[in-house]
Amino acid sequence: MKPTTRLLAPGFLKRSLEELKRYTNIVIKQETIYGPSGPYELVNFADPSSITACKTMSDVDIGGFSEVALDHVPGSNDEPAHARFHGSISVELPPDRPEVHRTGYAAWRTKDRPPSIFGKSLWDIDPYTYVALRVKSDGRKYFVNVQTESIVPTDIHQHRLYTRKPGQWETVLIKWNDFVRTNHGVVVEPQSEMLRQRVRTIGIGSIDRLPGPFDLCIGRIWATNKLTEEELREDDRLDQNIPWKGDTAEGTQRLRRTNH
Numbered sequence: 054m055k056p057t058t059r060l061l062a063p064g065f066l067k068r069s070l071e072e073l074k075r076y077t078n079i080v081i082k083q084e085t086i087y088g089p090s091g092p093y094e095l096v097n098f099a100d101p102s103s104i105t106a107c108k109t110m111s112d113v114d115i116g117g118f119s120e121v122a123l124d125h126v127p128g129s130n131d132e133p134a135h136a137r138f139h140g141s142i143s144v145e146l147p148p149d150r151p152e153v154h155r156t157g158y159a160a161w162r163t164k165d166r167p168p169s170i171f172g173k174s175l176w177d178i179d180p181y182t183y184v185a186l187r188v189k190s191d192g193r194k195y196f197v198n199v200q201t202e203s204i205v206p207t208d209i210h211q212h213r214l215y216t217r218k219p220g221q222w223e224t225v226l227i228k229w230n231d232f233v234r235t236n237h238g239v240v241v242e243p244q245s246e247m248l249r250q251r252v253r254t255i256g257i258g259s260i261d262r263l264p265g266p267f268d269l270c271i272g273r274i275w276a277t278n279k280l281t282e283e284e285l286r287e288d289d290r291l292d293q294n295i296p297w298k299g300d301t302a303e304g305t306q307r308l309r310r311t312n313h
Contacts (some may be wrong), residue, residue, distance in 0.1 A: 093178065093277070094274075094275045095163075096163060097273040097274075098271060104123060106163055107161050107164060109122065115147070116156075117146075117156035119156065121139075122140055123138050123161045132189075135271055137269075138257060139267060140267060142157050142259060142266075157263075158262070161256050165253055175252060176276070183228055184227050185225070185280070186273075187223075187271070188216065188225060188269060190270075191219060195214040197211065197232075198211055198257065199252060200252070201248040202248060208241065210232035211232060211233055223288055234247070257269065
């Protein structure tokens with residue numbers, strides 16, 4: 054069988070080599086026995102091209118009027134390079150779509166990653182306890198959204214993005230086990246565990262439906278079991294004995310209250 058042009062493309066070969074390198078490191082460091090030796094980066098917006106690996110969504114898809122954009126902001130003396138998720142929420146209903154009863158949302162997520170020689174490119178975050186997000190919030194309400202290779206493709210695992218310092222950079226840790234499975238914004242019962250070995254996409258959505266502008270900055274997103282000393286110092290947490298005191302096993306109850 055002759056290799057196709059797609060298989061010989063530089064991007065395909067690069068992804069395959071990166072995956073091979075990652076699998077090799079897992080074996081060499083015996084991470085399957087002793088656990089991961091470091092964090093697992095999912096999204097890093099330091100690279101301007103990272104924006105092209107993401108897509109935005111809003112109620113415009115059903116005739117609404119919310120505006121959304123995801124732009125790259127170069128680094129400066131005051132701030133790191135990051136993505137700016139911004140726009141304006143409108144709850145106005147489309148006059149020519151009587152079947153639409155609810156608008157007022159905007160979101161972004163990573164695109165499905167192209168395959169490698171190992172098949173579909175999926176994240177295996179099973180060895181990790183937390184997802185970490187380096188963000189600067191405007192104080193509005195947001196969800197972190199995770200899609201997996203589930204039986205129901207429209208299922209999304211969600212958790213509130215609880216921030217402590219609006220207007221300042223901070224690191225938010227959320228336990229993977231605290232995410233709640235939803236479908237079209239409704240909590241699915243009975244709950245089932247996230248397929249943590251087969252994560253497809255991750256992203257953030259605005260959920261408060263308050264008309265007006267929103268502005269959330271995201272530096273990077275990664276899976277981890279703890280923050281490094283540098284990350285603790287960066288986030289003024291060196292005096293804390295636990296990674297994050299705000300997110301506990303109350304995810305399901307909080308999400309239900311938010312959705313109601």
